[in-house]
Amino acid sequence: MTLAAWKGRTVVITGGNSGIGLEAAKALRAAGAQVVLGCRDVARSERQAPGFPVRELDLADLDSVARFAGATEQVDALVCNAGVMGGPMLMTTQAIERQMGTNHFGHAALVARLLPKLSRVVIISSIAARGGTLGPTLTVEELTSPPAYAPQAVYANTKQANLLFAQELHRRVGDRVPVVAAHPGVSWTNLFVRQLRDEGRGYLVPPMRLLGPVFLQSAKAGAAPTLAAMSAPSGSFLGPRAFGQVRGRPHLLEVYGTATDPATAARLWDVTEQVIGLALPSAS
């Protein structure tokens, strides 16, 4: 199965107005797919991604996720790509810590609502998932309102949650809906620009605009694992292998040790259902 298999089929990409999501969207469109972008600022996203249908989706608001899913009649594949990294402790509309609310809970709610229509789910994690500290006794509070907020540690936990969620979803539905996780290595995108600004280090943006493209791989290269995930077997995890998985062509990777414990995945599943107020697929 190659990208051509998506010709004429509909792929929804969250946050496809920027970075690796936009590059994946362009490649899928070139292969003949109908690509729909789910974005929080429709007017800006239409300017950033000319020619793509853009529909409003704010993953930091579970009501927005519900509206988006309710209005989505046609979808074959869902790419859970959107993400935020770092910044101050902010809360989503439903009072969930913003990084976990956006990166994990918003996507989990979207998957729960769209799953009956899907024939593939792709979830974007990160090498940061290796540093996640979620364990089998994790609590609702730990995820929604971490007591000692350390931005990068919380980001790592969100990406660990993405990988744990992908593995557990694969165990539960992978025989009928392939579920694949991927990470883009380290790619120069707005993720870093936004983080620097949010953390009061905006003065570093101009030098980083010069240095980032030199030292980090491009968003186009970072999108390659996402595209490979569109045809990879369920349960697999794809990303670059070179330089500690920072750059290069996508390969099948071992799932990180932080995401292989079934007890942690099962606990995350239960906590996620509680927080999003939706049933996720039960174990068969």
Ligand SMILES: NC(=O)c1ccc[n+]([C@@H]2O[C@H](COP(=O)([O-])OP(=O)(O)OC[C@H]3O[C@@H](n4cnc5c(N)ncnc54)[C@H](OP(=O)(O)O)[C@@H]3O)[C@@H](O)[C@H]2O)c1
């Ligand atoms: N770049 C890397 O090196 C790297 C490494 C590992 C993992 N990743 C992951 O790759 C994914 C894509 O990131 P990127 O690097 O391409 O960064 P990016 O260019 O900043 O793209 C992130 C996308 O997420 C969207 N987004 C953020 N909050 C949202 C919300 N509440 N609702 C809907 N969309 C929202 C952004 O929309 P706005 O334009 O409105 O902000 C943007 O379209 C993320 O999941 C990130 O964690 C990236």
